[in-house]
Amino acid sequence: MIVGRGDIASIINDREGAIFFASGVSNSNEIREEEYMREKELLLKQDRSKCLFYFSSIAIDFPEKLKKSRYLRHKKEMEEMIKENFQNYNIIRIGNITWGNNPNTFLNFIKNKMKSKEAVYILSEELKFMLDKEQLILMTDNLPLIGKNQLSIFGKMVKVKDLL
Numbered sequence: 001m002i003v004g005r006g007d008i009a010s011i012i013n014d015r016e017g018a019i020f021f022a023s024g025v026s027n028s029n030e031i032r033e034e035e036y037m038r039e040k041e042l043l044l045k046q047d048r049s050k051c052l053f054y055f056s057s058i059a060i061d062f063p064e065k066l067k068k069s070r071y072l073r074h075k076k077e078m079e080e081m082i083k084e085n086f087q088n089y090n091i092i093r094i095g096n097i098t099w100g101n102n103p104n105t106f107l108n109f110i111k112n113k114m115k116s117k118e119a120v121y122i123l124s125e126e127l128k129f130m131l132d133k134e135q136l137i138l139m140t141d142n143l144p145l146i147g148k149n150q151l152s153i154f155g156k157m158v159k160v161k162d163l164l
Contacts, residue, residue, distance in 0.1 A: 001050070003042070007100025008055055011133045017145045019046050020053045024078070027104040028057075028071040036074045043081065051088040051145040054078065058093045058129060058152050083148065090143045093152040094136065095129030107163065114164070122160045130163070131155030 002009050004023030012020045024039045046052060056075045059065050066072045082089050096106040106128060113120045135155055143149060 001047075003046070007097060007102050008136070011099070011137060012140055013137065015141070015145070017050055018053060019050045020140065021046065022055055024055065025071060025074060026102055028069065029104070030071055036070075039074075039078065040081065043078065044085065048086055051090065052082060052086045053090045053092065053140060053143070054082055056091055056093045058095050058154060060093060061152070079150075088146050089148060090140075091150040092136075092139065092143075093150070095131050095153070095155050097136075098130050098132045098155075110160075110164065120164075122164075126160045127157050128160055128163070129154040129156070130158055 001018070002012055002014055002020045002022060004021070006022060006026055009020065009022035012022065014020070021043060023042055025035050030036070043054075056079055057072060059069070059072055060076055060079070066076065079091050082091060098107060107130075110120055131153055132155065135153060139151075139153055143151075
């Protein structure tokens with residue numbers, strides 16, 4: 001079962017006995033509390049007898065970012081909720097994705113700024129972890145459906161200036 005209709009949900013292969021929860025808050029700048037509550041409520045409605053796949057953020061591992069970001073604190077809360085409520089899960093912390101139409105992803109945000117001829121300021125050596133869809137599909141197709149698993153998929157580290 002795939003929950004969601006966004007960029008991640010669009011590429012996942014469904015698997016018997018799994019719930020791919022790809023219907024979370026996708027904008028890291030989100031400020032509306034109702035969006036965070038919507039995700040929590042939807043998560044708790046899922047069948048707890050199945051293995052839950054949850055897509056989180058690798059930025060959770062950076063305490064200085066966690067303190068400043070409502071989005072990252074929410075992701076951390078969701079991970080804890082999953083650990084408390086599901087027997088089997090795969091929490092997958094990912095970096096920036098390289099595909100899709102969501103205007104809030106890092107790459108699409110930059111592309112849209114450039115299309116509209118807005119200034120884009122990039123630190124000369126700024127690096128980002130970029131995950132392509134083949135990497136994510138490989139993981140979700142092969143992770144076990146039994147156990148309490150948590151992993152980070154960094155993808156490829158690239159200089160932001162090289163992405164443009």
